[in-house]
Amino acid sequence: MSDLARQLFGTDAPPKRLALIVDLDDTVCTSFACPLRAALDVLARLHRQKVDVHYVTARTDASRRGTEDFLAEYRLPGYRNVHYCPNWKSSRRHKAEVHATLAREYRVIASIGDTDEEEGEASRLAGVPFVLVDRDNPFAAWAALADLIRAAEGFIVEERA
Numbered sequence: 484m485s486d487l488a489r490q491l492f493g494t495d496a497p498p499k500r501l502a503l504i505v506d507l508d509d510t511v512c513t514s515f516a517c518p519l520r521a522a523l524d525v526l527a528r529l530h531r532q533k534v535d536v537h538y539v540t541a542r543t544d545a546s547r548r549g550t551e552d553f554l555a556e557y558r559l560p561g562y563r564n565v566h567y568c569p570n571w572k573s574s575r576r577h578k579a580e581v582h583a584t585l586a587r588e589y590r591v592i593a594s595i596g597d598t599d600e601e602e603g604e605a606s607r608l609a610g611v612p613f614v615l616v617d618r619d620n621p622f623a624a625w626a627a628l629a630d631l632i633r634a635a636e637g638f639i640v641e642e643r644a
């Protein structure tokens with residue numbers, strides 16, 4: 484821990500792990516299991532020892548098998564961290580609650596998704612930076628996210644120096 488971090492957080496605060504919050508549909512894939520190249524490029528390059536990926540989705544448990552198959556097929560990180568929406572809960576409330584929980588447990592680099600009123604609002608409520616995916620050009624958002632990841636990973640390296 485650096486002197487600055489010690490000043491800010493005290494010596495007893497364990498450093499939080501880094502995380503990304505990622506929406507699935509129209510963010511990582513279209514038509515349920517057709518991957519977006521822009522997402523694959525960034526997620527495949529992620530430093531898996533440093534950054535945990537959490538998928539927060541409106542999909543319910545009924546989609547578990549297909550979702551796990553998709554993540555495995557494209558070797559995407561975080562297949563154990565898929566937060567399915569309970570049948571009785573609105574996706575908006577589900578996303579808000581999971582974003583809030585993850586923001587307490589992790590230093591969340593950013594949340595990325597294509598629906599501002601769902602994951603965008605959830606991010607703002609949780610104090611997490613949000614990157615909005617333009618469905619016509621997902622590359623721009625994923626490039627912006629890649630910059631945030633590089634900055635966050637660099638910060639961790641500096642802390643340990």
Ligand SMILES: [Mg+2]
Pocket residue numbers: 506507508509510596597598
């Ligand atoms: Mg979506």
